[in-house]
Amino acid sequence: MNSTIGKWGRRRWIVLGIVILFLLCAKSLGLTPAGLVPPDETRWERAGAFFKAALSPAMDYQDENVPEDAPPIWLKGLYGLLLTLKFAFGGMSLAVPLALIMGFFGSSSWWPEPRGWFLDLFLRGIYFAFRFLMSLLRSIHELIWALLILSAFGLSPLAGMIALALPFSGTLGKVFSELIDEESRDAAAALKAIGHRPLQTFFVGTLPAALPNLITYSLYRFECALRSSAVLGFVGIETIGLYIELSHEEFYYNEVWTYFYLLLALIVLVDFWGAGVRARLNSHKGACEA
Amino acid sequence: MSSAFELNGVTCRFGDLVAIDEFSLSIAEGEQVAFIGPSGSGKTTLIRLLNTTAVPSDGSLSVLGDIIADQSVESLRVLRSRVGTMPQHLGLVENLTAIQNVILGRGGQRTTLRSIRDLIIPSRSDTEKIHQLLRRVGIEEKLFTMVSKLSGGQKQRVAIARALFQEPEILLADEPVSAVDPARARDSVRLLTELSGELGFTLCVSLHHLELAKEFFPRLIGLRQGRVVFDGAPDSLKDRELESLYELTADEMMADA
Numbered sequence: 001m002n003s004t005i006g007k008w009g010r011r012r013w014i015v016l017g018i019v020i021l022f023l024l025c026a027k028s029l030g031l032t033p034a035g036l037v038p039p040d041e042t043r044w045e046r047a048g049a050f051f052k053a054a055l056s057p058a059m060d061y062q063d064e065n066v067p068e069d070a071p072p073i074w075l076k077g078l079y080g081l082l083l084t085l086k087f088a089f090g091g092m093s094l095a096v097p098l099a100l101i102m103g104f105f106g107s108s109s110w111w112p113e114p115r116g117w118f119l120d121l122f123l124r125g126i127y128f129a130f131r132f133l134m135s136l137l138r139s140i141h142e143l144i145w146a147l148l149i150l151s152a153f154g155l156s157p158l159a160g161m162i163a164l165a166l167p168f169s170g171t172l173g174k175v176f177s178e179l180i181d182e183e184s185r186d187a188a189a190a191l192k193a194i195g196h197r198p199l200q201t202f203f204v205g206t207l208p209a210a211l212p213n214l215i216t217y218s219l220y221r222f223e224c225a226l227r228s229s230a231v232l233g234f235v236g237i238e239t240i241g242l243y244i245e246l247s248h249e250e251f252y253y254n255e256v257w258t259y260f261y262l263l264l265a266l267i268v269l270v271d272f273w274g275a276g277v278r279a280r281l282n283s284h285k286g287a288c289e290a
Numbered sequence: 291m292s293s294a295f296e297l298n299g300v301t302c303r304f305g306d307l308v309a310i311d312e313f314s315l316s317i318a319e320g321e322q323v324a325f326i327g328p329s330g331s332g333k334t335t336l337i338r339l340l341n342t343t344a345v346p347s348d349g350s351l352s353v354l355g356d357i358i359a360d361q362s363v364e365s366l367r368v369l370r371s372r373v374g375t376m377p378q379h380l381g382l383v384e385n386l387t388a389i390q391n392v393i394l395g396r397g398g399q400r401t402t403l404r405s406i407r408d409l410i411i412p413s414r415s416d417t418e419k420i421h422q423l424l425r426r427v428g429i430e431e432k433l434f435t436m437v438s439k440l441s442g443g444q445k446q447r448v449a450i451a452r453a454l455f456q457e458p459e460i461l462l463a464d465e466p467v468s469a470v471d472p473a474r475a476r477d478s479v480r481l482l483t484e485l486s487g488e489l490g491f492t493l494c495v496s497l498h499h500l501e502l503a504k505e506f507f508p509r510l511i512g513l514r515q516g517r518v519v520f521d522g523a524p525d526s527l528k529d530r531e532l533e534s535l536y537e538l539t540a541d542e543m544m545a546d547a
Contacts, residue, residue, distance in 0.1 A: 190381020193341050195371025195398020204405045
């Protein structure tokens, strides 16, 4: 009886501790509830205008200086989406092969058994080196990568793609290595028993078995890449994010929402498509399973 | 008649557990043998010793005339490519097709690069040969079907076809029919013994269906707690020996529960 009360008490203390920590952070950051309210009239108006504009996305440019023969805004928006897709797809196309290589070296399921101490040390060294590399790559956010690469190479499409590819290859690689290592070793063991070499069992047994999971995860990451690609617009790379940012600077809120809605539509579409592909990949699991 | 397996005083220990205890056994090429005994008697460990995936802690073991202890890692691997194994769980790659799984049977005799190529573009002669094999085991129309879409019995046939494609000198099967209904079990065991007769490979199958073992195998080896308690023709398996084979001690009953 005492131990149950004690346990409940401990959990309560932890929650209390978290709340206190939150309040301390808020205080040191200077947050107050009053801070949620815009300080002056213009800011209220602007906030109001921004959210009101959600109900009436622009069908035409709000900027009068846009020439008559310029393409209609929705077309420009679609073009922006196309660019966003291109960067996302290009970035992922670079990230996936990199991730496969790094994921391979960051996994241990293909190591030969038995192995001598030298080979063991060598393989462990490579393993930790690649896991460290993948951590490094993914710990730097794509926006920061973009800034780094832009300052070195200037504003170019390749820079944008690499800025996406690097962190994504780190995340993909880490998950790939885990998916590979978690894959059941039944098939690999059976193949080893009939004379396959360790690397061989990896490529023809373990990897094909893990492939549907690798594909599913890559598709999910592609959706994330789309969002990241849009955000890259805020550092000047031409995607729909750039159009959003430029319109926002000029207070053309209706245009901002037009672009937002287009981006939302794209993400929802890709989400559906991804779910469809994933369903087909997993359909082999049998109709009666959840 | 040359030897398939020679075991002399072989003991196999996993930590404190003695799975195989001072085993001495001799199996000649071309023989058809069934290993029988209750769960935990050491049948699976014996199969693993015979395909060299388990190493004896004591005693000497030779496979196809080669003493295991003298072999290098590479020569062991080559030896394994001459011995086919059907593990209890089949060990198929679920999201590869039947033909892709079967073609892996020869992986031990081919290079890694060739194996990868086999999965992507199998050669015409391989494809035809595998088609014939699948016909022999009765599932030729499943050539390009993904294994995950096959029934348990069909998966087993793919595993048999993979073993046949390997053209092994010995085929080991660990409880191949434990999860299959009785009618299908008889068909599978009959198929294995027929193939062994036709193609001439040594066949060792571990079974706990005593009736099946008696019906199809000319030699039964009874295991109990890692020791041989019976080795001979089914007719000479007396009731008393049968009892001692299957009579469970209190410990075994606990283990089974």
